[in-house]
Amino acid sequence: MSAFLTKYWRRYFDFWLQRRLPRVSQITLNQRSVFTFPSRTGLGFIGVLALMWLLATNYENNVVFVFAALLGAVFVVTIFHSYANLAGVSLRIVQIEAGFPGDKIRVDVEVSQQDQRYRDGIWLKFGDGSPQPILSNTGDGGSDQRRAVVSLYLDARRRGKIYAGRLTVETVYPLGLIRVWSHVLLDGWGVVYPQPIAASRQHSGVGDSTDFASDEIQGAEDFNDLSPYRAGEPYNRIAWKQLARGQGLYSKHFVDPVADPQWLDWSDYPGLDREARLSRLCADVLQAATSGRPYGLKLPGEQSALGQGEKHRQQLLRSLALFEWEHS
Amino acid sequence: MLPPWQIPRNGTLWLLVAFSVTVLPLSRHLPLWVPAIALVALAWRMGIYRGRWGAPQRWLKVALIFACIAGLLISFKRLYGLEPMVAMLVCAFSLKLLEMHQRRDALVVVFLGYFVAVTLALFDQSLAAALYVATAVTFVTASLAALHQTSLDRRHYRPLLQSLRILGQALPLMVVFFLVMPRLGPLWSVPSPGLAMTGMSDSLELGDITRLGRSSQIAFRVDFEGEVPSREKLYWRGLTLSRFDGRRWTQADWGHSGGLVQWQGQNSVWHEQAVLLQGNPVAYRVTLEKHGGNWLYSLWLPQIHSANTGLLRDLTLVSPEAVTRRLEYQVTSRPASLLDAEGLAAVRKRVELQLPGNSNPQTLALARQWAAESPSPEALIARVLAYYRRDFYYTLSPNSLGQHAIDDFLFRSKQGFCEHFAASFVFFMRAAGIPARIVAGYQGGEIHPDGGYLSVRQYDAHAWAEVWLDGRGWVQVDPTAAVAPERIASSLLDLMSGEEIFGDAPFDLARFRSVAWLNSLRLGLESLEYRWAKWVLGYQNIQPALLAKWLGGLESWRIGGFLLLASILSLLPVIRASFYSSKLEKTHPADRYYQLFCRRLGKAGCPRKKGEPPWRYAQRCGQILPTKKQDIEKITQSYVTLRYSRGGGNLAELRALVKGFRANRINKF
Numbered sequence: 003m004s005a006f007l008t009k010y011w012r013r014y015f016d017f018w019l020q021r022r023l024p025r026v027s028q029i030t031l032n033q034r035s036v037f038t039f040p041s042r043t044g045l046g047f048i049g050v051l052a053l054m055w056l057l058a059t060n061y062e063n064n065v066v067f068v069f070a071a072l073l074g075a076v077f078v079v080t081i082f083h084s085y086a087n088l089a090g091v092s093l094r095i096v097q098i099e100a101g102f103p104g105d106k107i108r109v110d111v112e113v114s115q116q117d118q119r120y121r122d123g124i125w126l127k128f129g130d131g132s133p134q135p136i137l138s139n140t141g142d143g144g145s146d147q148r149r150a151v152v153s154l155y156l157d158a159r160r161r162g163k164i165y166a167g168r169l170t171v172e173t174v175y176p177l178g179l180i181r182v183w184s185h186v187l188l189d190g191w192g193v194v195y196p197q198p199i200a201a202s203r204q205h206s207g208v209g210d211s212t213d214f215a216s217d218e219i220q221g222a223e224d225f226n227d228l229s230p231y232r233a234g235e236p237y238n239r240i241a242w243k244q245l246a247r248g249q250g251l252y253s254k255h256f257v258d259p260v261a262d263p264q265w266l267d268w269s270d271y272p273g274l275d276r277e278a279r280l281s282r283l284c285a286d287v288l289q290a291a292t293s294g295r296p297y298g299l300k301l302p303g304e305q306s307a308l309g310q311g312e313k314h315r316q317q318l319l320r321s322l323a324l325f326e327w328e329h330s
Numbered sequence: 331m332l333p334p335w336q337i338p339r340n341g342t343l344w345l346l347v348a349f350s351v352t353v354l355p356l357s358r359h360l361p362l363w364v365p366a367i368a369l370v371a372l373a374w375r376m377g378i379y380r381g382r383w384g385a386p387q388r389w390l391k392v393a394l395i396f397a398c399i400a401g402l403l404i405s406f407k408r409l410y411g412l413e414p415m416v417a418m419l420v421c422a423f424s425l426k427l428l429e430m431h432q433r434r435d436a437l438v439v440v441f442l443g444y445f446v447a448v449t450l451a452l453f454d455q456s457l458a459a460a461l462y463v464a465t466a467v468t469f470v471t472a473s474l475a476a477l478h479q480t481s482l483d484r485r486h487y488r489p490l491l492q493s494l495r496i497l498g499q500a501l502p503l504m505v506v507f508f509l510v511m512p513r514l515g516p517l518w519s520v521p522s523p524g525l526a527m528t529g530m531s532d533s534l535e536l537g538d539i540t541r542l543g544r545s546s547q548i549a550f551r552v553d554f555e556g557e558v559p560s561r562e563k564l565y566w567r568g569l570t571l572s573r574f575d576g577r578r579w580t581q582a583d584w585g586h587s588g589g590l591v592q593w594q595g596q597n598s599v600w601h602e603q604a605v606l607l608q609g610n611p612v613a614y615r616v617t618l619e620k621h622g623g624n625w626l627y628s629l630w631l632p633q634i635h636s637a638n639t640g641l642l643r644d645l646t647l648v649s650p651e652a653v654t655r656r657l658e659y660q661v662t663s664r665p666a667s668l669l670d671a672e673g674l675a676a677v678r679k680r681v682e683l684q685l686p687g688n689s690n691p692q693t694l695a696l697a698r699q700w701a702a703e704s705p706s707p708e709a710l711i712a713r714v715l716a717y718y719r720r721d722f723y724y725t726l727s728p729n730s731l732g733q734h735a736i737d738d739f740l741f742r743s744k745q746g747f748c749e750h751f752a753a754s755f756v757f758f759m760r761a762a763g764i765p766a767r768i769v770a771g772y773q774g775g776e777i778h779p780d781g782g783y784l785s786v787r788q789y790d791a792h793a794w795a796e797v798w799l800d801g802r803g804w805v806q807v808d809p810t811a812a813v814a815p816e817r818i819a820s821s822l823l824d825l826m827s828g829e830e831i832f833g834d835a836p837f838d839l840a841r842f843r844s845v846a847w848l849n850s851l852r853l854g855l856e857s858l859e860y861r862w863a864k865w866v867l868g869y870q871n872i873q874p875a876l877l878a879k880w881l882g883g884l885e886s887w888r889i890g891g892f893l894l895l896a897s898i899l900s901l902l903p904v905i906r907a908s909f910y911s912s913k914l915e916k917t918h919p920a921d922r923y924y925q926l927f928c929r930r931l932g933k934a935g936c937p938r939k940k941g942e943p944p945w946r947y948a949q950r951c952g953q954i955l956p957t958k959k960q961d962i963e964k965i966t967q968s969y970v971t972l973r974y975s976r977g978g979g980n981l982a983e984l985r986a987l988v989k990g991f992r993a994n995r996i997n998k999f
Contacts (some may be wrong), residue, residue, distance in 0.1 A: 065451035086908035
């Protein structure tokens with residue numbers, strides 16, 4: 003029953019929050035978007051206050067009354083301090099890293115302020131994740147001190163786009179008595195690649211013989227040029243002919259063949275379902291990226307260019323991640 | 331970075347400071363082992379902080395806990411009371427300081443710190459003590475702030491500044507809260523601190539008053555309605571001591587309940603018979619500090635006006651219960667009145683003549699001899715006083731006396747304090763057949779120049795005698811005045827050198843009365859203390875009247891409305907500061923130097939027009955100041971590069987150029 007109520011309440015709260023704080027690309031916190039309530043420490047503080055008042059009453063001691071009143075006033079004053087510490091802070095997602103399922107995906111959140119207030123003790127977290135403090139604002143007055151980037155991590159679960167959930171930003175600064183917080187929903191999404199599953203040997207050797215006999219071509223003698231020998235170059239690169247002619251010590255330089263493409267094709271894996279094929283293609287991309295040859299990807303309805311390098315690899319992985327993906 | 335449950339190093343540091351400041355003054359009021367345990371905890375935590383020691387082993391912590399429990403049980407018969415409570419709190423404070431691993435432990439320490447800091451006010455309500463508590467609370471708040479900072483700010487003192495700022499902002503609201511906070515009166519009876527009481531006791535043994543003479547604490551303050559009587563008339567009677575057992579003088583047991591107390595509003599038969607009121611009345615109001623006894627002080631032959639005060643048969647004042655907090659009462663005295671002039675009942679005469687058997691035989695013999703030789707009691711009294719005057723002298727540090735103390739004093743040492751003179755005189759009178767008793771109280775006091783009130787301090791404590799003479803009733807005789815008339819005409823302080831009196835309080839300001847500015851400082855502080863006592867310490871007495879006067883009534887809506895309105899008003903600066911903060915400066919750093927440059931040019935006769943582009947301005951100034959044309963162009967070039975080309979320019983260069991730029995006003999021929 004209580005579980006049901008909790009769930010119902012949770013849903014109602016989410017709905018309410020959705021209306022109050024919808025997804026935005028950047029938010030500057032203000033009195034409409036933050037919540038303020040005594041923290042657990044604050045409640046303890048009120049308990050101490052009550053005991054102090056009791057002490058003062060029983061001993062009819064006005065000095066103790068003075069300090070009970072002072073602490074009560076401190077409590078009230080810190081409400082404003084805590085509020086001001088969070089209000090006026092702007093939040094924006096700078097970027098969300100890409101990753102594989104099971105990875106922690108890094109989310110860079112930019113925290114900035116437009117005013118000159120000294121701020122401290124602001125913590126950010128996603129859901130139940132571990133909170134991260136904002137550290138840069140040490141009030142030294144430099145122009146970049148008003149802007150900080152905090153890295154948080156999301157759990158990558160399944161292939162596709164990953165959206166940052168509600169980001170909890172909270173502070174109990176300066177005395178820990180009042181908790182001021184907000185749950186903001188920020189624009190920005192990252193990419194989760196398919197889970198790479200290495201194809202079995204038979205599969206990987208597959209293919210029509212358009213798959214190049216790379217071993218034969220590997221040692222290509224595609225002579226390019228000569229250059230003065232530098233210490234450390236292997237002896238078999240020394241241009242003996244030129245040396246014998248008395249022209250001096252040169253080394254020979256070769257280039258790898260340009261036209262030696264490796265195509266990773268959707269149709270390489272017949273009989274598997276979409277996710278399984280994507281997983282295998284993903285593993286192939288990772289493998290091809292280490293082979294040192296240009297490679298490309300053929301998916302139904304799209305075909306990538308051939309290419310090499312980190313950027314190319316990321317692009318292929320990304321198209322695998324987003325292939326026929328829909329938000330669920 | 332620290333996870334949120336860890337204790338920041340700075341937090342530990344400030345906690346250690348707060349701990350020391352908080353516990354230090356309490357050690358005076360607690361058995362010695364309590365500060366000792368606090369010191370162990372402090373030293374150990376310091377060791378942990380500096381990385382020298384590890385956390386204490388389990389057995390050590392258990393041993394400390396048992397030491398605390400055993401100490402509490404041994405030091406205090408019962409654990410119910412103020413001292414045991416504070417001792418227990420300090421123990422818990424110390425042990426928790428040792429047992430501090432996570433931030434929530436540190437928070438418990440902070441809360442204990444607040445509580446322990448405030449308990450000092452239960453022992454001492456003076457303004458100085460309150461200021462000390464305020465300091466302690468500031469440090470505790472600083473440690474609370476330090477526990478919640480995350481920035482790696484190198485400035486260790488930052489939490490203290492923050493604490494001061496927050497407490498400062500809280501002060502106006504504190505006043506509001508203090509004014510309206512309900513004063514319900516004790517919810518259950520609490521034992522009062524016994525240790526803090528200083529003052530006269532209800533019995534007297536030679537040497538007691540000498541001890542009081544070394545303290546400058548206030549005993550009571552008096553506001554006179556009219557003129558303050560002259561000093562030598564200010565004999566503040568506290569109690570009369572009629573019973574003597576050979577060592578101690580105590581009050582005769584007339585019984586407070588046996589109809590011999592006339593409470594305010596009553597009219598007893600004995601009062602009408604025994605008292606003949608005459609002479610000019612002197613009206614005054616006494617603010618008595620707590621002293622633990624139930625007697626009150628008044629001048630000769632008082633009439634009472636305050637509820638809960640009563641007159642004893644010897645015409646001293648009492649309160650129905652012990653004075654454990656500051657008490658105010660109103661009295662009118664008539665100094666010329668007579669008491670028991672019509673005669674003294676036999677039973678009372680017997681009491682006032684009582685002497686212990688076989689004590690002080692020498693005095694006894696001499697008294698009988700002189701009584702036989704004297705024509706009248708007055709002549710005898712005069713002879714005894716003359717004897718004192720001839721041979722005796724007055725001192726604060728009399729020799730110790732033997733078993734027959736009065737014999738020793740009268741015939742051998744011949745030096746003593748007021749109590750020696752009073753006791754020996756009363757003994758002598760009784761031996762000679764004249765009813766006599768000792769009066770314990772205070773003599774004199776210090777008239778405050780501004781306040782129009784008199785403060786009577788512990789060193790004004792005095793003992794004198796009253797003898798009963800046929801037809802005149804009780805007559806006051808002060809044998810000390812015979813020996814040291816200046817003791818009565820001026821205060822003890824003026825009489826004695828400072829060092830001799832304040833053996834235990836070397837920095838007492840009263841010691842430096844001869845230094846004029848120190849003396850005026852002392853009087854100023856005293857006046858402050860008086861206001862503090864009147865407005866703060868006694869606030870519950872004036873609260874209803876004050877609030878009714880301000881608000882026009884005491885209905886809850888008035889008080890609630892006042893609370894709300896006054897709170898908002900007192901918080902206005904804080905609210906303002908929390909909603910508005912000055913915007914980040916958008917000006918480029920180069921602008922500052924350029925503006926300085928423009929000001930200098932302006933002074934030289936070429937002010938910049940509003941919104942004038944730098945190059946046009948430079949051109950114009952170049953024509954006005956042809957000698958500076960090159961410099962002006964250079965600076966403008968540097969500024970424009972800095973300001974308008976991306977990442978270009980050199981700020982230091984511009985700065986140097988501007989600083990070095992001097993343009994003199996052009997001379998007009």
